[in-house]
Amino acid sequence: MAKIGQRIREARRKAGLSQEALADKISVNRSYLSLVENGKSSPTFEFVEKIAQGIDLRVEDIILGEQGRYLVYDAEDEAPMYDGLSELLQDHHQMILMNITDEEIDVLRTIRLNSRIRPSKEFFVQALLDFRKSKQSPR
Numbered sequence: 001m002a003k004i005g006q007r008i009r010e011a012r013r014k015a016g017l018s019q020e021a022l023a024d025k026i027s028v029n030r031s032y033l034s035l036v037e038n039g040k041s042s043p044t045f046e047f048v049e050k051i052a053q054g055i056d057l058r059v060e061d062i063i064l065g066e067q068g069r070y071l072v073y074d075a076e077d078e079a080p081m082y083d084g085l086s087e088l089l090q091d092h093h094q095m096i097l098m099n100i101t102d103e104e105i106d107v108l109r110t111i112r113l114n115s116r117i118r119p120s121k122e123f124f125v126q127a128l129l130d131f132r133k134s135k136q137s138p139r
Contacts, residue, residue, distance in 0.1 A: 005039045008037055017054075094125070
């Protein structure tokens with residue numbers, strides 16, 4: 001389960017940049033970059049955009065990481081993704097705010113409804129919140 005900060009660190013290292021070099025390159029505070037990479041602070045969308053530009057990546061690559069694989073047709077289960085789930089995964093602000101994990105995306109992908117029902121983005125947000133509550137409840 002990679003968090004945004006971890007993905008930023010990995011991408012920065014892959015680009016061969018130190019924190020100081022990247023911070024200088026994109027005109028941000030190195031201390032703040034360190035806080036984000038270590039999960040001590042949540043980045044703004046604008047900050048993630050700067051990081052992406054500085055290391056020549058798409059914002060989606062940083063925000064979604066491995067979850068980006070869910071944005072394409074998954075031949076394994078022969079079922080296309082619901083538009084509502086696709087919309088949620090493509091909403092960069094929502095992804096940052098909710099910090100959705102790979103496990104949670106897997107759970108959302110397993111939802112199957114009657115073919116006449118077209119679940120909305122809000123449906124999947126609520127399903128995610130319900131899933132999180134169920135994990136916290138004592139059994």
